[in-house]
Amino acid sequence: xxxxxxxxxxxxxxxxxxxxxxxxxxxxxxxxxxxxxxxxxxxxxxxxxxxxxxxxxxxxxxxxxxxxxxxxxxxxxxxxxxxxxxxxxxxxxxxxxxxxxxxxxxxxxxxxxxxxxxxxxxxxxxxxxxxxxxxxxxxxxxxxxxxxxxxxxxxxxxxxxxxxxxxxxxxxxxxxxxxxxxxxxxxxxxxxxxxxxxxxxxxxxxxxxxxxxxxxxxxxxxxxxxxxxxxxxxxxxxxxxxxxxxxxxxxxxxxxxxxxxxxxxxxxxxxxxxxxxxxxxxxxxxxxxxxxxxxxxxxxxxxxxxxxxxxxxxxxxxxxxxxxxxxxxxxxxxxxxxxxxxxxxxxxxxxxxxxxxxxxxxxxxxxxxxxxxxxxxx
Numbered sequence: 001x002x003x004x005x006x007x008x009x010x011x012x013x014x015x016x017x018x019x020x021x022x023x024x025x026x027x028x029x030x031x032x033x034x035x036x037x038x039x040x041x042x043x044x045x046x047x048x049x050x051x052x053x054x055x056x057x058x059x060x061x062x063x064x065x066x067x068x069x070x071x072x073x074x075x076x077x078x079x080x081x082x083x084x085x086x087x088x089x090x091x092x093x094x095x096x097x098x099x100x101x102x103x104x105x106x107x108x109x110x111x112x113x114x115x116x117x118x119x120x121x122x123x124x125x126x127x128x129x130x131x132x133x134x135x136x137x138x139x140x141x142x143x144x145x146x147x148x149x150x151x152x153x154x155x156x157x158x159x160x161x162x163x164x165x166x167x168x169x170x171x172x173x174x175x176x177x178x179x180x181x182x183x184x185x186x187x188x189x190x191x192x193x194x195x196x197x198x199x200x201x202x203x204x205x206x207x208x209x210x211x212x213x214x215x216x217x218x219x220x221x222x223x224x225x226x227x228x229x230x231x232x233x234x235x236x237x238x239x240x241x242x243x244x245x246x247x248x249x250x251x252x253x254x255x256x257x258x259x260x261x262x263x264x265x266x267x268x269x270x271x272x273x274x275x276x277x278x279x280x281x282x283x284x285x286x287x288x289x290x291x292x293x294x295x296x297x298x299x300x301x302x303x304x305x306x307x308x309x310x311x312x313x314x315x316x317x318x319x320x321x322x323x324x325x326x327x328x329x330x331x332x333x334x335x336x337x338x339x340x341x342x343x344x345x346x347x348x349x350x351x352x353x354x355x356x357x358x359x360x361x362x363x364x365x366x367x368x369x370x371x372x373x374x375x376x377x378x
Contacts, residue, residue: 024072025086030095031155033084037097038153041136042315049098050152051113054130056092067125068094074120078113088155101135137314157321170357171297178298178364179291186285193224193282200273203229206286211303214324219295221303222286226274227267235269237307244311244341281371287327299360300326301348319345322352333366 025033037048053071058064072085075096079085088095101109110133118126134152161168183190194205203225211221270278277283290296296303303325304312330347331339339347351359 023069024094025084027087027090030084030086030088030097031159033086034088034095034097034153035156037099038136040099042313045314046100047138048136049101049109050134050136051096051098052088052132052134052152053094053096054092054132055094055128057128057130058125061091064091067121067129070121070125071117071129074116075113077120078116088152154321160322164355167357171360172294174357174360175291175294175297179288182285182288183292186288189282189285193277193285196273197225197271201225201228201271207283209305211305211325212309212320213295213303215321216309219290219293219303222290224277224283224286226271226277226283227269228271231269235267240305240308241311244308244316246340246342284327291327295325297324297326298328299351299363300324300329301351302326302329302331316345318352319348322349323355328363328367328370330363333363333370 024030034050040046041048053068055064055067058067071094075083075085079096079098082099084097086095087093098109114131117131121129136153197203197205205225207223207225207227209221209223210218213219274283287296291298300323301319304320309317330351331344334347
């Protein structure tokens with residue numbers, strides 16, 4: 001089951017919404033329809049297609065509108081009444097949402113629509129319009145090093161980014177101040193912990209691993225090393241992928257409480273000193289430098305490993321698109337490894353939908369108590 005929708009979209013088909021010049025939906029309402037169709041797919045699994053037509057190469061705005069009006073008219077003859085047409089980007093890019101498209105239809109549909117446009121538009125306009133087709137969910141994976149406006153199926157994410165610019169700047173300032181304060185406060189541990197690691201096992205002090213940040217951007221994730229070197233990573237890969245896929249091997253039974261634990265317990269790869277670090281979450285301290293560099297935030301979802309992404313359902317991807325990953329978050333203060341993967345994602349999406357600076361502060365204040373309790377830490 002996918003999460004409850006975090007926004008209520010209720011576009012209505014009346015004359016207040018369409019662009020009267022081109023007889024299509026204005027950008028705001030077209031984006032709402034697109035986000036609604038995406039969320040419908042996350043529940044049903046039925047794919048849909050979005051066609052975009054970029055008019056920016058037509059410099060004259062009046063001529064651009066004439067071309068757009070001609071395109072909408074031509075498409076109306078060869079698309080269904082339920083296919084929504086509107087501005088994906090006002091006065092620049094038109095979009096058409098074609099719901100419930102099967103795989104075998106895509107190529108045939110593209111050829112049919114292109115033939116339709118060739119028969120109804122002057123060649124000079126066809127040469128100037130850039131046409132592309134995007135299929136959800138196959139084409140919905142984040143593109144590395146691009147912001148949310150590049151994600152065809154996530155215009156609502158881009159809108160949130162624009163409306164929260166001031167708050168995001170304040171959040172970034174707090175991240176910088178908080179990470180610098182944390183490094184200063186825990187500076188003795190940045191000396192003592194490396195000594196403990198070196199005295200109890202061979203290998204480097206830091207564990208470095210490539211993780212996926214917001215929008216899928218890769219970065220090097222830092223932790224104090226808590227495992228023996230040269231251990232078999234396949235153990236964790238198999239466990240995590242089973243955990244995400246909701247297979248039985250993705251959980252264990254805590255012998256002390258009898259409760260289900262969704263994490264590897266009694267892991268022989270972990271050193272005795274590493275066990276202490278994990279129980280107290282002190283192995284996470286180097287991530288303060290990830291925060292300082294802007295790759296992470298103090299509060300946010302945990303950044304996934306690449307082989308985790310391979311098993312993500314469509315709706316899972318939203319957890320790495322809507323907010324920057326963090327050191328702590330709702331998952332850490334509300335259950336950690338006692339929750340299923342889907343429950344964790346729902347917490348991340350709840351955080352993204354209800355994010356505020358006050359929520360960040362509340363989570364930060366709860367984190368020390370969660371660390372002291374050690375619930376779900378292994």
